[in-house]
Amino acid sequence: MVHNGEINTIRGNVDKMLAREEKMESEELKNEISKVLPVVDDSGSDSAMMDNVLEFLIMSGMPMALAVMILIPEPWINDKSMSQKKKDFYQYYATMMEPWDGPAAIVFSDGDQLGAVLDRNGLRPSRYIITSDDRMILTSEMGTLDIDPSIIVKKERLRPGRMLLVDTVKGRVIDDEELKGYYAARQPYGEWLDSNMVQLRDLKIPNVRVPEFTREEMLRLMKNFGYTFEQLRSIVLPMAKTGTEPTAAMGHDTPLAVLSKQHQPLFSYFKQRFAQVTNPPIDSIREEIVTSTNLYIGCAGNILKDTPENCKILRINDPILTDTDLLKIRNMNIEGFKVATVPITYYRSTSLNKAIDRLFIDVDRAHHNGANIIILSDRGVDENRIAIPSLLAVSALNHHLVVTKQRTSMSVILETGEPREVHHFATLLGFGASAVNPYLAHEGIKYLVSSHMLDKDPYAAIDDYNKAVLNGIVKIAAKMGISTIQSYISSKIFEAIGLDKDLVDKYFPGTVSRIEGISLKDIEDDIESWHATAFDPLGLGVDLTLDSVGAHKERSGKEEHLYNPLTIHNAAGSNKNRKL
Numbered sequence: 001m002v003h004n005g006e007i008n009t010i011r012g013n014v015d016k017m018l019a020r021e022e023k024m025e026s027e028e029l030k031n032e033i034s035k036v037l038p039v040v041d042d043s044g045s046d047s048a049m050m051d052n053v054l055e056f057l058i059m060s061g062m063p064m065a066l067a068v069m070i071l072i073p074e075p076w077i078n079d080k081s082m083s084q085k086k087k088d089f090y091q092y093y094a095t096m097m098e099p100w101d102g103p104a105a106i107v108f109s110d111g112d113q114l115g116a117v118l119d120r121n122g123l124r125p126s127r128y129i130i131t132s133d134d135r136m137i138l139t140s141e142m143g144t145l146d147i148d149p150s151i152i153v154k155k156e157r158l159r160p161g162r163m164l165l166v167d168t169v170k171g172r173v174i175d176d177e178e179l180k181g182y183y184a185a186r187q188p189y190g191e192w193l194d195s196n197m198v199q200l201r202d203l204k205i206p207n208v209r210v211p212e213f214t215r216e217e218m219l220r221l222m223k224n225f226g227y228t229f230e231q232l233r234s235i236v237l238p239m240a241k242t243g244t245e246p247t248a249a250m251g252h253d254t255p256l257a258v259l260s261k262q263h264q265p266l267f268s269y270f271k272q273r274f275a276q277v278t279n280p281p282i283d284s285i286r287e288e289i290v291t292s293t294n295l296y297i298g299c300a301g302n303i304l305k306d307t308p309e310n311c312k313i314l315r316i317n318d319p320i321l322t323d324t325d326l327l328k329i330r331n332m333n334i335e336g337f338k339v340a341t342v343p344i345t346y347y348r349s350t351s352l353n354k355a356i357d358r359l360f361i362d363v364d365r366a367h368h369n370g371a372n373i374i375i376l377s378d379r380g381v382d383e384n385r386i387a388i389p390s391l392l393a394v395s396a397l398n399h400h401l402v403v404t405k406q407r408t409s410m411s412v413i414l415e416t417g418e419p420r421e422v423h424h425f426a427t428l429l430g431f432g433a434s435a436v437n438p439y440l441a442h443e444g445i446k447y448l449v450s451s452h453m454l455d456k457d458p459y460a461a462i463d464d465y466n467k468a469v470l471n472g473i474v475k476i477a478a479k480m481g482i483s484t485i486q487s488y489i490s491s492k493i494f495e496a497i498g499l500d501k502d503l504v505d506k507y508f509p510g511t512v513s514r515i516e517g518i519s520l521k522d523i524e525d526d527i528e529s530w531h532a533t534a535f536d537p538l539g540l541g542v543d544l545t546l547d548s549v550g551a552h553k554e555r556s557g558k559e560e561h562l563y564n565p566l567t568i569h570n571a572a573g574s575n576k577n578r579k580l
Contacts, residue, residue, distance in 0.1 A: 001054055001108045003047035004140060005124050008102035008481050010046040011510050012490035015398075016098065017053055018042075019407030026304040028061035050100060054108065060304045064110045065165055066183050068117050069093075070303070071100045074161025075120040075290040075483070088193055089184035094486070095197070095296045095313045096303040101487035105140065105158075115165040120290045120483055121282055122160030130154040136166055136173065160290070192308040198334060200316040206331040210323045211379070211439075218443050219544040223534035224381055225418045225440065226265050229546040230553075232444055236420055236465065237454055240445045243464035245422055245472045253562035254551060258498025258517035262549055262559055263526045266389045267424045269517070270494040274479040284478035291474060292484040293318040297329075297434055298337060299372040300408040312336040314373070319429055319473075319485060320466040321437040326415060330375060340371035341415075344378050344393045345385040348531075352524040355388055356507075360400050367410055377415040379439070383535040386527055390416040391427055396507040398432025398490060407490075415439060422472030429473065431508070432490045441465065 007013065021037050029036070036059065040052045050071065057067035076082055076090040105124035107116045116138055118126050128138035132151045138158070139145070158164055162176040213221070222232075238246040254260065257268035284291055294317060301310025314329070314337065321329075330339055342362045346355035363374055376394070378387035394414060401407040414433045417440030419425050428436050445461050448454040454461060477488045496504050498517030507520075536542045549558045554565065 001047070001051040001106060003050065003104060003106055005104035005119070006102045006481070007046040007050060007100050007104060008493065009098070009100060009487040009491040010049060010102075011492045012487065013053075013098065013100050014040050014042050014049055015402045015490055015510075016408055019402050019405050019409075020300070020303070022405040023300070023302055023408060024060070024304050025302055026060035029059065033060075046102075050106075057304070058110060062304065063183075064108060064113060065115060065163065065179055068106065068108055068115065068163065069180065069183065070097050072104065072106060072117050072119055072161075073099055075292070077292045077294060078289045083184075085190065086180055086184045088190035089180070091193060091197075092187075092189040092311055093303070094294075095311045096300045098486045098489070099484050101482045101484055103481050107138070112169050113165060113167050115163060116158055117163040118158045118160055120161045121287065121481070123282075123481070126158035128156060128158065128164065130173070134171075138164070187306050193311050196308055196312045196336075198314045198332075198337070200314060200325060200328065203328040203332065205324060205328055208327060208331060210327055213443050215447065216544065218440070218447060219546065220534045220542075221381060221417050221440055222444065222546060223542075223544060224387075224531055226263060226530045227420065227440075227444075227546055228551065229548045230551055231420055232448070232546060233453075236441060236444055237448055239468035240448065240461040240465040241454055241456065243467045243471075245468050245475075254559050256497060258515075260559065263529055265418065265424070266391045266523060267419070267421075267427050269498050270391075270427050270496055270511075272423070272426065272430075272476055272479070273493050273495055273512070282478040282481055282483060284474045284483075287483075290483045291478075292486065293470060293474065295319055295434060295486055295489070297373055297411040297413070299410060309336075316435060318466075318470050319433075319435040319489075320425065320469050321413070321435050322462060322466065323437065323439055323442060326375070326413070326437040326439075329373065329413065332373075337373060338370045339373045339375065340366035340369070341375045341377050342366055343380060344376050344388040344390070344416075345380050346388065347384060348386055348528070352388065352520055352527075356393070356396050359388065359393060359397060363397060363400075364404070364406075367406060372410045373413065374410050375413045375415055378417060379415060381417075381531075386531050387416075387418070389523060389527060390414055390418045391424075391431060392507060392523065394428055394433045395431035399507065399509055411435075413437070417441075420444070422469055422476070425469050426473050426476045427494060429485070429489050430491055430494055434489060438469075 017040055018038055021039060026033060036056060039056045040049050042049065054067055058064050070093045073090050076087050103121060103123035104119045105126050116126060118124060125140050126138060127142050128136060129147065130136050130153045132153050137145060163179060165174040165179055167174060235246060257264040294315060297314040297316060332339055344359060366374060378390065381387050397412060411434040412432060413435045414428060415437045419428060419436060419438050420441045425436055442462050445465055446458045449456060449458045449461060480493050482488050492510050494511060496508060496511050496513040497515050499513060500519040501513065501516050503520050504511055504513045533542060548555055551559050554561050
């Protein structure tokens with residue numbers, strides 16, 4: 001395989017591929033599959049690791065062209081001109097394999113066949129000519145070779161998501177339509193999907209009440225999770241009102257989280273990397289046809305064997321769940337699915353390190369009992385119980401499941417009161433959560449409506465907030481050249497700034513970290529400090545008013561700003577003296 005470009009989701013792709021090793025069975029390899037494991041040598045480049053996977057699939061009996069279609073599918077979800085049979089084909093394999101997403105042009109060969117495929121965005125030029133003397137020449141740039149124009153029979157370009165295959169044995173060129181039409185007709189994929197796939201929208205709402213909070217309970221939890229009045233007023237409210245993420249100035253002049261004197265959520269210690277030079281970002285608004293937010297929840301099937309059972313999966317349209325959505329999932333009573341709720345809270349007398357170890361045990365036990373959908377929940381915080389930071393819980397568990405080869409055997413949904421900004425959701429998905437239910441942010445929106453700070457139906461406001469979060473995540477992924485949320489999950493496209501090396505290596509492995517800082521004990525101190533502002537251990541009353549910490553606007557005695565009144569005063573004085 002020859003690869004021009006980058007696979008931006010490579011870290012997540014590799015982790016999931018390694019986790020699949022426990023479930024993959026092949027008639028070709030039978031009992032010999034252990035001899036070719038691990039599938040991927042993760043010390044190689046993105047090209048080398050993708051080549052590892054492609055070679056393994058071919059060794060397992062999969063036709064080369066089919067293997068490439070699975071790894072780099074064309075954008076099928078929003079393509080209204082594509083046949084339903086081909087869409088069914090792509091969706092069947094999407095339940096088992098996420099796209100290897102990124103701007104890429106791939107040339108592949110098994111000695112008898114030679115092919116090329118372009119990624120769904122078509123950001124790598126691939127032009128080809130066929131000559132009268134039976135030659136095909138494909139290059140990224142025309143003019144690479146000096147070809148006599150008189151012998152050129154056909155001149156064309158490879159289009160986004162399309163494949164070109166030359167069969168040297170049969171002596172013919174197989175175009176994209178013929179090739180994919182053949183594989184789409186091999187099995188009744190549409191019937192398999194109709195019989196086995198479950199749609200979230202089709203699940204019945206159970207006769208169970210959605211949990212609610214009093215105003216005092218809501219504010220107490222907000223204090224516990226570090227909410228500020230600014231976040232509620234300047235971020236959550238505009239998103240719920242307009243359905244879009246509020247625009248802020250690029251000149252953010254507050255300190256990095258590790259240098260701040262204020263307690264900062266763990267999310268703030270991670271910065272999203274972005275595409276530069278060779279892997280350009282995507283215009284997610286104008287190129288909506290290539291974007292997909294669909295996700296598949298449950299146990300992934302055996303990709304090496306075509307069976308109807310492979311698509312026994314739950315499909316959701318986007319990863320931001322309402323309380324009702326989660327209620328429907330939690331109360332599923334469908335054969336092939338078992339849902340277990342695992343708390344990510346722990347007693348104050350327990351260390352955070354031991355709480356995480358306990359989480360692993362609880363999830364392993366749930367999986368042993370047949371659960372293939374795990375809901376991590378931080379509901380239940382009280383004066384005695386503290387919540388593990390949701391990002392830490394998700395990333396630590398994701399790594400544990402990769403190591404134990406269980407990552408593709410279950411999906412992890414997060415029920416949490418902690419996230420409220422788009423960046424929070426992006427990090428949670430990027431480090432392993434399949435979906436997130438931000439119940440406290442939704443409760444905050446209801447409070448804004450009931451207090452007349454937001455003149456809107458509460459459920460419409462929550463839907464618009466979720467829409468704003470989703471659009472924000474799509475925009476963030478697009479900055480890295482990623483088009484599908486399915487591939488973005490577990491991609492770990494973040495850089496840690498200000499976290500201890502041991503902490504990163506243990507709970508965020510594979511994450512770039514050039515500047516060290518706080519340890520697990522410091523994180524524990526932060527969450528205990530927030531907990532103490534919400535729950536007084538002596539039983540005395542606490543002030544439940546949300547603080548205004550001055551993150552966006554200068555506040556005396558609060559967050560420091562580079563450009564503060566003193567800075568401006570000194571600058572004005574300096575200019576005055578210069579004039580004199």
